[in-house]
Amino acid sequence: MSIVDYSVEHPSTELQGFYAWTDTLRGIQYGPGSVSTALPKFFELLGVSKALVLTGRSLYEKSDVVKKVEGILKSINGYGATYYKIGQHSPIAGIRDASKVFIDSGCDVIVSVGGGSPVDAAKAILYYLQQERGGETMPQIAIPTTLSAAEYSIGAGYTDESGKKVAVSSQKLAPAAIILDAELTLATPERLWLSTGIRALDHCVENLYRPLVPPPLKAMGLSALADLFKYLPESKANPKSVEIRQKLQIASWMSLWPIKFGKYSALGLSHSLGHKLGAAYSIPHGITSCLTLAPVVELMSEIGTEQDKEYLAKAFFYLHKPSTGTVDGDVKALSACIKQLVADLGLSSTLSDYNVPREDIPVIAANTLGTETHQLFPETVKLLENLY
Structure with missing residues (x-):
């Protein structure tokens, strides 16, 4: 109610x-x-x-x-x-x-x-x-x-x-x-404020292929995604605007709308990677999303189900961008838009910046997926290697 x-x-x-x-x-x-x-x-x-x-x-x-x-x-x-x-x-x-x-x-x-x-x-x-x-x-x-x-x-x-x-x-x-x-x-520092906005964007995107999320909440996430793309740059340009900040708080709420799952439903690969990278290497939650979300979306253009890719392509449409002509192309274009937003907000970084040893990559991938024998292990290792 x-x-x-x-x-x-x-x-x-x-x-x-x-x-x-x-x-x-x-x-x-x-x-x-x-x-x-x-x-x-x-x-x-x-x-x-x-x-x-x-x-x-x-x-x-x-x-x-x-x-x-x-x-x-x-x-x-x-x-x-x-x-x-x-x-x-x-x-x-x-x-x-x-x-x-x-x-x-x-x-x-x-x-x-x-x-x-x-x-x-x-x-x-x-x-x-x-x-x-x-x-x-x-x-x-x-x-x-x-x-x-x-x-x-x-x-x-x-x-x-x-x-x-x-x-x-x-x-x-x-x-x-x-x-x-x-x-x-x-009073929230700019980097923390904006990077957690990308964390909210991560919720929006991964809810599009998260189990148990009903279509109305996926639609809400799409709307929140559009607001985050609009208001995060505006907040960076006008950091004292309470009005813009309030709109971003509402978008954050919409990104992970409270829902009573009968069973907890985990988010996707970007969040899972973030959990394994964050605590182990002292990388803030928001920054882990800045690192992983765009490449995970690009990977989804190859491994996602048709329904997953259709939702992601719809997210690209919500940004008022012309279609590339294919669903896979639109998903890749969404990945590029996310990467550009992170750059425009001054939040681009690498795993090298946080002193993550390259030799740790197989362990990070295995811990994220649960095992080295997971079918996505090679793709996840490659994704992490590309973050240096």
Whole structure:
């Protein structure tokens, strides 16, 4: 069910409103400045009383975003504590430390502020607390300041002691509430903001061939893809525009629209490669998508099913480009457009830039696919070799 709230204290020309989902996700409030009214409203809606604010060091020390959230919580007597040492790819040490702070402070809700790392860390904390407490569910209120879209997923990834990515998944892990306040994104560094926009684009594209995604959500992803191509360059050119940033937050939401899968459905090869590259070599999530998405789309022109390729060709059409005359040609042209967008945003890089040893390529490919005997192993090795 969708509910639109027109009583927000902002001009009617601004992008704003409220959306509610059944089961775990109780509501998404969006609009510039909405955090001040949305946070108290969600506390009342969820029946919670004390929050652990979970965030990263950079956002905490270099902006006033976290202080603003803390201030709102204090005004409703809902502030418990802040943990600001969640690192890139959500290392397990931070998750354990934050769990202790959560328990010791008597908190009953996590308010995550930042990108995918604090959002996923919050999911992991709540997952293990649920295991310890026999299934008791505690909520997360997510306040994203990047475009990674982690807040719309029931899965969470974190890094264990060995540096490997670990995944947990449960319907109960989806945040109970999400606040999309574009004003809070102004402090996000340009490279992080734009690269996580490519991460959202990665969601759009890989949802086109992701199992279990129904056609209406594929159509929504196509629309989001067009918006990301339009508004990411505009945001780079006009970084202080809250209006453009709000449109990008909505596009990020559309890229990974909350859906209740009976079983978690993994995304495609670009995401899988990103998971194996990111934690092991300290490559940010957004940058892994900048590296892998375009070549994976080009590979799909050769290995994708006809239905997959037709959806990808439709994505090229959504960019208002003339057809090359063939489906395969349009898919390759889409790959070229993605590569050009990454370059135009100043986000082009190589595996050499992140000191990924060439001799690691077979292991990365095998870990991504699950085995060296996978039919796509030679193609995946070649793809990785071309990223140097």
